[in-house]
Amino acid sequence: MDVTLASILAASTPLIFVVIGETITEKAGVINLSLDGTVLLSAMVGFAGAYESGSVIVGFAAAALVSALAALLVAYSSIALRLNQVAVGFVLFQLTGELSAFLGDPYVRIPGPTVTYRPIPLLEDIPFIGKIFFQHDLIVYGSIVLIFLTYWFMFRTRRGLKLQAIGERPEAAHSRGMPVNRLRYLYAAVGGGLVGIGGAAYSLGAKIGWSEGHTTGLGWIALAIVIFGGWHPYRAAFGVYLFGALQFSAIKLQDVFPDLTQVLGTLPFPIMIFTLVLVYSDRVRSLTDRYPALRGILGSDPPSAIGTRFDVD
Amino acid sequence: MGFELREIHKHFGSVRANNGVNLSVASGELHGLLGENGAGKSTLMKVLSGFHQKTSGEILVDGESIDLRSPADAIEHGIGMLHQDPLVFLPFTVLDNFLIGSPGPERLNRRAAARELATLADRFGFSFDPDTPTRRLTVGERQQLEILRLLWLGARVLILDEPTTGISAPQRLKLFATLKELAAEGMSVVFVSHKLEEVEEICERVTIIRAGTVVGERDLPCPAAELVELMFGGEVEIGERPVVGLGPPRLTVSDLTVRDRMLSVEGFNLEVAEGEVIGFAGLEGSGQRIVLDALSGLRSANGGTITVNGRDLTKVGYRGYLDGGVQFLPAGRLEEGLVAGLTLTEHFVLSSRSGAFLIDWEGALAETVEGIAEYSVKGTPDSTAESLSGGNQQRLLLAMLQDNLEVLLMEHPTRGLDIESAAWVWEQLLRRREDGTAIVFASADLDELLEYSDRILVFFAGGVLAEVDARTSSVDELGHLIGGKVTS
Amino acid sequence: MNFADLWKRSRIGIIAVALALVVGILLLLVAGANPFEALGVIIDGSLGSSIRIGDTLMVWAPLVLAAAGLLITFAAGLWNIGVEGQITFGAIAASLVAREVSGPTWLIVTLALLAGLFGGAFWALLAGLLRTYGKVNEIFGGLGLHFVATALAVYLVLGPWKRAGVASTSGTEPFPRESWLPTVGSTRLSWLAIVVAVASVFGVFYLLRGTRFGLRLKAVGKNMRSAFLLGIPTGPYMLAAFALGGGLAGLAGAIQATGFHHKLVPSISGGYGFLGILVAMLAGYAARWIAPIAFVFAMLAVGSTLLPLKLGLDSSVGGVLQGVLVLFTVLAQGWQSRRRNRADEAALGPPEPPVIPGEVG
Amino acid sequence: GGDSEPVDAEGFTFGMILVGPQNDHGWSQAHYEAGQYVAELTGATMLVQDKVNPADLPEKTVDQVAADLIAEGAQLVFATSDDMRDGVLLAAEQNPDIPMIWSSGDSAWEDGKAFAELDNLGNVMGKMEFGKMIAGCAAGLTTQTGSIGYVGPLVNDETQRLVNSAFLGARYCWEEYRGETSPLEFTVTWIGFWFNIPGFTLDPTQVANEFLDSGADVLISGIDTTEALVEAGKRASEGEAVWAVPYDFEGACAEAPDICLGTPYFNWGPAYLEIVNSVVNDDFKAEWQWNGPDWDNITDNTKTAVGWLSGDGLSSGASSDLDDFISGLADGDINLFTGPLSYQDGSVYLEDGEEATEFQIWYTEQLLEGITGESAGE
Numbered sequence A: 001m002d003v004t005l006a007s008i009l010a011a012s013t014p015l016i017f018v019v020i021g022e023t024i025t026e027k028a029g030v031i032n033l034s035l036d037g038t039v040l041l042s043a044m045v046g047f048a049g050a051y052e053s054g055s056v057i058v059g060f061a062a063a064a065l066v067s068a069l070a071a072l073l074v075a076y077s078s079i080a081l082r083l084n085q086v087a088v089g090f091v092l093f094q095l096t097g098e099l100s101a102f103l104g105d106p107y108v109r110i111p112g113p114t115v116t117y118r119p120i121p122l123l124e125d126i127p128f129i130g131k132i133f134f135q136h137d138l139i140v141y142g143s144i145v146l147i148f149l150t151y152w153f154m155f156r157t158r159r160g161l162k163l164q165a166i167g168e169r170p171e172a173a174h175s176r177g178m179p180v181n182r183l184r185y186l187y188a189a190v191g192g193g194l195v196g197i198g199g200a201a202y203s204l205g206a207k208i209g210w211s212e213g214h215t216t217g218l219g220w221i222a223l224a225i226v227i228f229g230g231w232h233p234y235r236a237a238f239g240v241y242l243f244g245a246l247q248f249s250a251i252k253l254q255d256v257f258p259d260l261t262q263v264l265g266t267l268p269f270p271i272m273i274f275t276l277v278l279v280y281s282d283r284v285r286s287l288t289d290r291y292p293a294l295r296g297i298l299g300s301d302p303p304s305a306i307g308t309r310f311d312v313d
Numbered sequence B: 001m002g003f004e005l006r007e008i009h010k011h012f013g014s015v016r017a018n019n020g021v022n023l024s025v026a027s028g029e030l031h032g033l034l035g036e037n038g039a040g041k042s043t044l045m046k047v048l049s050g051f052h053q054k055t056s057g058e059i060l061v062d063g064e065s066i067d068l069r070s071p072a073d074a075i076e077h078g079i080g081m082l083h084q085d086p087l088v089f090l091p092f093t094v095l096d097n098f099l100i101g102s103p104g105p106e107r108l109n110r111r112a113a114a115r116e117l118a119t120l121a122d123r124f125g126f127s128f129d130p131d132t133p134t135r136r137l138t139v140g141e142r143q144q145l146e147i148l149r150l151l152w153l154g155a156r157v158l159i160l161d162e163p164t165t166g167i168s169a170p171q172r173l174k175l176f177a178t179l180k181e182l183a184a185e186g187m188s189v190v191f192v193s194h195k196l197e198e199v200e201e202i203c204e205r206v207t208i209i210r211a212g213t214v215v216g217e218r219d220l221p222c223p224a225a226e227l228v229e230l231m232f233g234g235e236v237e238i239g240e241r242p243v244v245g246l247g248p249p250r251l252t253v254s255d256l257t258v259r260d261r262m263l264s265v266e267g268f269n270l271e272v273a274e275g276e277v278i279g280f281a282g283l284e285g286s287g288q289r290i291v292l293d294a295l296s297g298l299r300s301a302n303g304g305t306i307t308v309n310g311r312d313l314t315k316v317g318y319r320g321y322l323d324g325g326v327q328f329l330p331a332g333r334l335e336e337g338l339v340a341g342l343t344l345t346e347h348f349v350l351s352s353r354s355g356a357f358l359i360d361w362e363g364a365l366a367e368t369v370e371g372i373a374e375y376s377v378k379g380t381p382d383s384t385a386e387s388l389s390g391g392n393q394q395r396l397l398l399a400m401l402q403d404n405l406e407v408l409l410m411e412h413p414t415r416g417l418d419i420e421s422a423a424w425v426w427e428q429l430l431r432r433r434e435d436g437t438a439i440v441f442a443s444a445d446l447d448e449l450l451e452y453s454d455r456i457l458v459f460f461a462g463g464v465l466a467e468v469d470a471r472t473s474s475v476d477e478l479g480h481l482i483g484g485k486v487t488s
Numbered sequence C: 001m002n003f004a005d006l007w008k009r010s011r012i013g014i015i016a017v018a019l020a021l022v023v024g025i026l027l028l029l030v031a032g033a034n035p036f037e038a039l040g041v042i043i044d045g046s047l048g049s050s051i052r053i054g055d056t057l058m059v060w061a062p063l064v065l066a067a068a069g070l071l072i073t074f075a076a077g078l079w080n081i082g083v084e085g086q087i088t089f090g091a092i093a094a095s096l097v098a099r100e101v102s103g104p105t106w107l108i109v110t111l112a113l114l115a116g117l118f119g120g121a122f123w124a125l126l127a128g129l130l131r132t133y134g135k136v137n138e139i140f141g142g143l144g145l146h147f148v149a150t151a152l153a154v155y156l157v158l159g160p161w162k163r164a165g166v167a168s169t170s171g172t173e174p175f176p177r178e179s180w181l182p183t184v185g186s187t188r189l190s191w192l193a194i195v196v197a198v199a200s201v202f203g204v205f206y207l208l209r210g211t212r213f214g215l216r217l218k219a220v221g222k223n224m225r226s227a228f229l230l231g232i233p234t235g236p237y238m239l240a241a242f243a244l245g246g247g248l249a250g251l252a253g254a255i256q257a258t259g260f261h262h263k264l265v266p267s268i269s270g271g272y273g274f275l276g277i278l279v280a281m282l283a284g285y286a287a288r289w290i291a292p293i294a295f296v297f298a299m300l301a302v303g304s305t306l307l308p309l310k311l312g313l314d315s316s317v318g319g320v321l322q323g324v325l326v327l328f329t330v331l332a333q334g335w336q337s338r339r340r341n342r343a344d345e346a347a348l349g350p351p352e353p354p355v356i357p358g359e360v361g
Numbered sequence D: 001g002g003d004s005e006p007v008d009a010e011g012f013t014f015g016m017i018l019v020g021p022q023n024d025h026g027w028s029q030a031h032y033e034a035g036q037y038v039a040e041l042t043g044a045t046m047l048v049q050d051k052v053n054p055a056d057l058p059e060k061t062v063d064q065v066a067a068d069l070i071a072e073g074a075q076l077v078f079a080t081s082d083d084m085r086d087g088v089l090l091a092a093e094q095n096p097d098i099p100m101i102w103s104s105g106d107s108a109w110e111d112g113k114a115f116a117e118l119d120n121l122g123n124v125m126g127k128m129e130f131g132k133m134i135a136g137c138a139a140g141l142t143t144q145t146g147s148i149g150y151v152g153p154l155v156n157d158e159t160q161r162l163v164n165s166a167f168l169g170a171r172y173c174w175e176e177y178r179g180e181t182s183p184l185e186f187t188v189t190w191i192g193f194w195f196n197i198p199g200f201t202l203d204p205t206q207v208a209n210e211f212l213d214s215g216a217d218v219l220i221s222g223i224d225t226t227e228a229l230v231e232a233g234k235r236a237s238e239g240e241a242v243w244a245v246p247y248d249f250e251g252a253c254a255e256a257p258d259i260c261l262g263t264p265y266f267n268w269g270p271a272y273l274e275i276v277n278s279v280v281n282d283d284f285k286a287e288w289q290w291n292g293p294d295w296d297n298i299t300d301n302t303k304t305a306v307g308w309l310s311g312d313g314l315s316s317g318a319s320s321d322l323d324d325f326i327s328g329l330a331d332g333d334i335n336l337f338t339g340p341l342s343y344q345d346g347s348v349y350l351e352d353g354e355e356a357t358e359f360q361i362w363y364t365e366q367l368l369e370g371i372t373g374e375s376a377g378e
């Protein structure tokens, strides 16, 4: 049991970075629909960077850079060019995915550097808990820290409040002296960078190496989990782990439903998205209106200004 | 802290919202800013608070010229503004709203902030639960919160843009007491309103602006009639109105109840005869719009009945009303009337009630050319709706109306139009009235109400405060009534 | 359209194509290939013989159908990203007919195409209902249904429709020959697919240009509130747009199943739904450009499959070029409108529906 | 086959259709390198089209790719996947003058179940059941937990045959060499295709992970790619005692050599060389070839059709037992396809003492009793 949980934790690590990154970007009001492609490209760039330099740090940095650039392009198109974020995001999804295949060809299935296993002394010996949480590599620990750190940043710091403000009501943020569009660029880049780290965390950790289509589909699921997670780091993380658990159970169930295994493997995708139907249904809405305590679990209010642009004057 | 505005111009594209405004307010002064809808009051204040960048002019604080590039600069200089619609973040808690944008160490100390909020609130007799979402605060409470926040940030010039819209009478009293107290402490307060009574009640001086320029400045008290004249451009000659024989009732509303999130209108009754024109007066948000929505089927009535020509339409829904000959022209021409991106011809096709599947473009073009000529729309059949000027958009909307309407409902039918266009629009409307159409319109323009209505209902805070006969009323009387003041 | 207008439009196109070419050439140089040689291979690989022209047209047909269908949903202001799922479900429905119905070719083929049409429409209607009644943004509802349709195809291929003794996602047993779309000569080109695709382009052109329905749909897409006030029942119109757009996508799926693979495979959509979105964007959401742009895309797709063969390049070159082309076109539109002081957004065409997941605008 | 001298085939062109990428370190790369081998020896030109499957190359079917290759001058076409059945049958029918090979198929086997009368379509396959028995033996000799996981591709006669072989080898060595009496756990999980196609198949990385989590310490890969080895290598680097056996390609151990027990691999070169020879010499016959290992030296790549290359992960003790096993197979002392053997559903596969015929081995309808996992059944 603890072994399985540890595996789910490790396998979910990249998606944590992706989902938290996109949550931050969307909190600022920018939706980056290109995730499914940028995760692929950053997985490729991460591996190639680490392979060429011999250092996983270079790999992560290169991946973060590439993915941040993609997110910045979406932000720029919206802020400066007044283009539709969805349209630009979609084109980038296609382009970055194809680029990963094109540029990644020399790196297919060759051994390269990986993140190293670093169990934490003493803690790793705690029964049960030790196996689950303290026998991993640094990037896994990093993902857990990231969840708490993001929560802390968003809800416990001044800058975090500003981040939420610019995505919620930019004109109000502007009237309180925040440089809305500059901050949107900043958080698009930060979120995009985290997405890139997530991509590299696949090719350097959770799913070692590079092959074409290495992470196909996971970007879409990340976008769905962001919504499922109600733009809250804890709930988003819960969504990621739930998805991981569902994927593992699908494998376990091959014996029970032989015809359905492959189908079960893909089901978490629609399940995640159809949870949204429930979350948005009037009945659940009225329930959360009546019992505000439930809103934390069932509510999912998007940042009000998501996907829109803000022009001063 | 005093401030001075010199020759402020603010243009939005071709709209000159402020056209060389001068205004000076001394430290400790409670200064009123009066003007009709669209006069340019909010724009001027947004320039002063750094929200908008002025097109030209100079801003001085304590005699020194300052450069405001953003609201952050304004706050730095001690200028804080409470916007017409309080700019709070609805899903966030009261405390977070208080904190957002405040300077201080990176790590939030909510407990300390809550204490400061409580202390400040105490001073003015306000009270907040710091953990409630702001969404659940009334508009008045949101304002109070914003005022506290601005004071906390060190505002020495406080601008309030129509702070009394949508708040209750006791809250208003509290607000006024607070403002007086602040002025007494040496703060400059600018109070923007079109409510004479309130300005009279608390301000020492008042500046009146119209069409983007200052038309007068007075010490208070000063005769209300004089202020009304300045605001609305004086008594307007009311021409002979044609005597139209009123026919049988067209529209009968009995005991109507409608609600929206902020406001509810209860027990509304109205009977409009064939060929009668009813005007709705009142400040924005006093209930006119939701009644018009209900009368056009856009909002379902929470109680009561609406009949047209004796047919009960209460439950038929918007399209049922359209079929029953009831049509509504809302004020937001590009938001709720025309479709940006579609051409005039396309608009004419959309408005025709033909059921044919294929469009006869040649026929439609001919019709459009005819319509353009008849309604003197400055545009070609290929112009898109958004490229028309406001006046021409309104002409287009009128041209698109069904021919034989039973009831025509309108909101601000001539807002933004020059005198000539406005007169022309009314000519068209009165023609329809002669055909028997019953007209109900809401307007902020008192002259318009007086000139074209038969009867005027004055809305105040969700109820009909008074019904006056337009033939015998005056701008002065209406001005008082709109402000909630019933003169005998 | 006057000359100035025409120049404005084509200037965007020229800048975009030029930039795309520059980037494309750079990428090819990076990959160590002679760009002109690569271009030659792509042209030869897609147009080099009657057979290859046929192959290209067989990619063109479903792509055009998907893009034409998307124009309808775009007109209604909807981002029908679920189009992939609609293709897949249309293909499943057509496969059911092809597997189960026996009779003369004309009968089976007609029924299969109809099944595709209705299957795709049905699947799109689900996304439409989620959008109009479930408040789920069509992007995410559509994606969810896309994954469900794929899962269904995988299930059928591995389960009830599996080959005897085999459980592989590689596909079902080929359909009986009577249910294959008839072809022209020795090519793989099915004239029926071409007829259906051409008809769809004309149909969509006239629907959006010449009918009251199309005009009202545009009004709904550009301003739902005004459209409603003009008396248009916006909910049903949006559903109708989904059904029509999905129906054409379903036809594309039926052609993929009965005219191309001749069996059901899980990846039956061929990605033409997503590609169709790019075609629609590049076409500026105008029906008259769909056919030529889809043809260029089909050329790139088919022609670049020869790159590995002849130049040792990866075949993803075609996809990269497509993406670069669309990206620069979209960006160029933005640059252009930024240069003009007054951004005339309506002319940019793309609907700007609220992207707030779960909120209906 | 595998004993013909290379002809001079300068100017001769053959085409190779691969289902996966040519650098997959597995099935497709083995074919690709065989093609290179032939080209080098004969001077012929090879044209390669890789990733020919509906997910990666939606715009082309196998018959279209064959047509492309022919148009580019190919005088012989190799379609190298079980998955290409429909396309290659169509292509052979449409191009009766072009000899073609469908590797791993049975269309040219007169006694087979799916004989197709096509004069220009032959089949080549290696007797990988030997490779898999050796792989199974290596796993059986190595496992500490007594639990072996097999990452299977899709279910068909061939893959069931290979799983059964691995199982028989593992059980034999587990019991005979190690003297274990407790039953060996042998589980197969199918991903649904020859390699991972996200969204359509299970992710082999996760399957491997799940095996290792649930106590298997040796993974045998039955798929075209190396995820099982990579994942086991990662676990080993974290200090776990786990091993893996990749598949298909001689160089497959490279991604995690330390824990690689060895590779059963296909060596298509000799058979393909012979076919090129026959086409050049104009005596091509559409035959069904099922070529065994060269028992004299199963790593002699000029001769053998299937081989076994031991990896660094194999202990020296296990290594000598494995050599024993291999020589037993070579001289016929060990024939694991001997009854009594039952299928999973309890039906008899081989009566007591019955030795399986080629037909019985090729057309394996189910997994054997003792294996956990899904059979195609029916």
Ligand SMILES: Nc1ncnc2c1ncn2[C@@H]1O[C@H](COP(=O)(O)OP(=O)(O)OP(=O)(O)O)[C@@H](O)[C@H]1O
Binding pocket: A313, B012, B015, B016, B017, B035, B036, B037, B038, B039, B040, B041, B042, B043, B044, B084, B194
């Ligand atoms: N952002 C803007 N863009 C374009 N025009 C604007 C903008 N803001 C205001 N205007 C125009 O400037 C003019 C002055 O508007 P302003 O809001 O200052 O009036 P106001 O006096 O505050 O009216 P009210 O009493 O109705 O609030 C109006 O014609 C308005 O339409």
Ligand SMILES: Nc1ncnc2c1ncn2[C@@H]1O[C@H](COP(=O)(O)OP(=O)(O)OP(=O)(O)O)[C@@H](O)[C@H]1O
Binding pocket: B014, B015, B386, B387, B388, B389, B390, B391, B392, B416, B417, B418, C342
């Ligand atoms: N988006 C636009 N695209 C093209 N032309 C425009 C656009 N907006 C305005 N115009 C043109 O600019 C001119 C000025 O428009 P504006 O709305 O300022 O007119 P106006 O003087 O206020 O007229 P009115 O009194 O009728 O409102 C008009 O001729 C109008 O057609």
Ligand SMILES: [Mg+2]
Binding pocket: B041, B042, B043, B084, B161
């Ligand atoms: Mg105002």
Ligand SMILES: [Mg+2]
Binding pocket: B389, B390, B391, B416
């Ligand atoms: Mg105007």
